[in-house]
Amino acid sequence: xxxxxxxxxxxxxxxxLTIGGGMAAFPALKNEVVxxxxxxxxxxxxHLYSVGQMAPGPNMMMVASIGEKVAGPLGSLVVVLAFFVPxxxxxxxxxxxxxxxxxxxxxxxxKKGLGPVSVGLVLAGSITLAxxxxxxxxxxxxxxxxxxxLMRTSRINPAFLMLGGALIGAVxxxxxx
Amino acid sequence: xxxxxxxxxxxxxxxxxxxxLLIGATSFGGGVVAYLRSSLVGKRQWIDDKTFVExxxxxxxxxGLNATNxxxxxxxxxxxxxxAIAAVTAICLPGALLMFAAGVAYGVHGDRPAVTAILHxxxxxxTGLVFALTVQLGRKSLERAxxxxxxxxxxxxVDLLHFKVPYVLLAxxxxxxxxxxxxxxxxxxGEP
Numbered sequence: 001x002x003x004x005x006x007x008x009x010x011x012x013x014x015x016x017l018t019i020g021g022g023m024a025a026f027p028a029l030k031n032e033v034v035x036x037x038x039x040x041x042x043x044x045x046x047h048l049y050s051v052g053q054m055a056p057g058p059n060m061m062m063v064a065s066i067g068e069k070v071a072g073p074l075g076s077l078v079v080v081l082a083f084f085v086p087x088x089x090x091x092x093x094x095x096x097x098x099x100x101x102x103x104x105x106x107x108x109x110x111k112k113g114l115g116p117v118s119v120g121l122v123l124a125g126s127i128t129l130a131x132x133x134x135x136x137x138x139x140x141x142x143x144x145x146x147x148x149x150l151m152r153t154s155r156i157n158p159a160f161l162m163l164g165g166a167l168i169g170a171v172x173x174x175x176x177x
Numbered sequence: 178x179x180x181x182x183x184x185x186x187x188x189x190x191x192x193x194x195x196x197x198l199l200i201g202a203t204s205f206g207g208g209v210v211a212y213l214r215s216s217l218v219g220k221r222q223w224i225d226d227k228t229f230v231e232x233x234x235x236x237x238x239x240x241g242l243n244a245t246n247x248x249x250x251x252x253x254x255x256x257x258x259x260x261a262i263a264a265v266t267a268i269c270l271p272g273a274l275l276m277f278a279a280g281v282a283y284g285v286h287g288d289r290p291a292v293t294a295i296l297h298x299x300x301x302x303x304t305g306l307v308f309a310l311t312v313q314l315g316r317k318s319l320e321r322a323x324x325x326x327x328x329x330x331x332x333x334x335v336d337l338l339h340f341k342v343p344y345v346l347l348a349x350x351x352x353x354x355x356x357x358x359x360x361x362x363x364x365x366x367g368e369p
């Protein structure tokens with residue numbers, strides 16, 4: 001129960017880092033959840049994050065599973081609210097302001113300047129995930145295969161590639177204890 | 178002029194809730210933005226494509242996920258505050274319930290070797306996916322070759338030097354915005 005305030009603090013903080021997408025917050029998510037608060041092991045975080053990539057809807061709904069692990073249904077609810085309400089309020093406010101800023105020359109500068117920074121944050125998140133997920137050559141081969149397929153065609157739903165990864169994983173990693 | 182025509186006033190809050198709930202429940206495999214576009218611009222014609230792209234560029238600049246930011250902006254445009262609340266709640270609900278259930282299941286079965294093996298495979302595939310998404314985002318948001326410096330600086334500061342993300346955001350962000358500052362030549366930044 002007494003983890004609730006910490007959940008609110010951590011996830012509303014993480015919420016503000018999701019510039020460019022949920023992946024941008026992943027390095028800080030790992031640091032807070034695994035290193036500082038030790039709510040999950042790194043393997044568990046990576047597993048839940050990856051399963052979350054298959055779920056429908058906004059791609060960070062996996063935070064609900066972290067809340068569940070720490071404090072049950074209430075924890076789940078608290079985490080989802082903490083993670084989504086702050087940015088929803090910001091977007092709501094700025095969205096109404098945005099049109100009024102039409103002639104303001106810095107508006108375009110902010111957009112263009114934050115573009116590469118958000119790509120960098122998402123790249124950092126991807127590298128953090130790769131460090132934990134690619135623990136042997138088989139895993140690296142699966143990742144490279146998925147990457148190459150997605151680069152070559154946009155007509156395949158990534159959820160099917162995740163399922164393919166699950167099948168290969170069951171065979172390739174099945175013998176590991 | 179274009180502003181007034183792009184918001185049909187007859188859309189009700191329950192309609193908004195239902196449409197975003199559908200999107201939230203069916204958008205498997207990420208890429209929610211594509212689902213949003215085909216539903217809101219195509220099927221329902223609640224907003225036009227120009228508005229959609231404009232909202233997307235606002236949503237990408239601000240913190241928050243594209244999908245939820247889009248829900249807030251479209252909901253607000255259609256039915257004000259209530260519309261925004263309905264849209265964002267509905268798009269999150271299915272995935273949140275599913276991942277809550279996944280969390281419970283993981284707690285019960287996560288330690289089984291077969292489950293672990295499968296999840297290792299999913300995680301490896303997810304890694305390939307996020308790198309592909311990173312490249313796609315880069316293609317969309319990088320304008321000049323010089324922008325790559327900011328990409329590398331940001332990633333290195335977070336991943337190698339382990340600086341706190343907000344500091345990196347403020348420092349590199351400020352420099353990058355300055356780099357893209359409005360040029361003093363009286364070029365009109367407004368509409369053509």
